[in-house]
Amino acid sequence: MQTLSVIKQRREVTQFQPTPVPRDHIRALIEAGYYSVTGNNLPSREFVVVEDAATREALSRATPYMPWAKDAPLNLVIAGNPQVSKYWLQDATIAASNIWLVATELGLGAAWGAIHHAEDPVECARREQAVRDAVGIPAELRPVAVLGIGYAAAPPKEKEMYPLARVVHLHSWGRQVGNLTEV
Numbered sequence: 001m002q003t004l005s006v007i008k009q010r011r012e013v014t015q016f017q018p019t020p021v022p023r024d025h026i027r028a029l030i031e032a033g034y035y036s037v038t039g040n041n042l043p044s045r046e047f048v049v050v051e052d053a054a055t056r057e058a059l060s061r062a063t064p065y066m067p068w069a070k071d072a073p074l075n076l077v078i079a080g081n082p083q084v085s086k087y088w089l090q091d092a093t094i095a096a097s098n099i100w101l102v103a104t105e106l107g108l109g110a111a112w113g114a115i116h117h118a119e120d121p122v123e124c125a126r127r128e129q130a131v132r133d134a135v136g137i138p139a140e141l142r143p144v145a146v147l148g149i150g151y152a153a154a155p156p157k158e159k160e161m162y163p164l165a166r167v168v169h170l171h172s173w174g175r176q177v178g179n180l181t182e183v
């Protein structure tokens with residue numbers, strides 16, 4: 001599949017079949033994270049692969065918005081390390097996005113649990129500690145996201161997009177692009 005097709009096809013899936021994710025697929029997802037670009041090529045993000053049901057249950061309680069984590073047969077925790085790079089947050093986010101795309105290409109569904117919370121430092125710290133406690137991550141690492149991955153219980157619908165002109169400008173901001181033929 002072409003990368004752009006995968007990007008267009010990707011949806012969030014929050015209901016999963018109990019079928020485990022095949023080992024070769026898990027390896028491909030890890031590679032997607034491992035090979036993801038980082039600022040200055042520094043290893044500023046780390047990954048924890050979680051299949052254990054009790055650990056997934058603990059992760060599902062890290063925020064109120066990821067109950068699906070316990071039902072996803074695979075959870076991937078992505079954590080950044082500010083001691084390694086000032087770009088830890090971007091690096092972790094890029095890796096999570098690439099993993100999500102590879103999951104889509106492999107026919108897997110995925111959901112994103114937001115651990116990093118830029119607007120509420122107290123809630124952010126609470127979420128991070130819940131993830132650290134669940135999987136034993138050391139204090140210097142900042143958990144950014146938990147991806148829940150597995151086979152979707154039902155095929156996701158095609159994505160409905162807002163107009164291109166809402167977000168794309170040509171030459172200067174405000175010259176909105178209504179149609180790609182204008183570019």
Ligand SMILES: Cc1cc2nc3c(=O)[nH]c(=O)nc-3n(C[C@H](O)[C@H](O)[C@H](O)COP(=O)(O)O)c2cc1C
Pocket residue numbers: 010011012013014063065066111112113114159
């Ligand atoms: C940074 C970020 C944070 C997100 N946080 C959550 C979350 O905490 N819980 C959740 O169920 N989905 C979360 N999502 C999923 C988005 O809400 C979802 O991808 C978005 O509504 C678009 O839908 P789509 O993925 O089907 O295109 C998050 C996605 C991103 C990129």
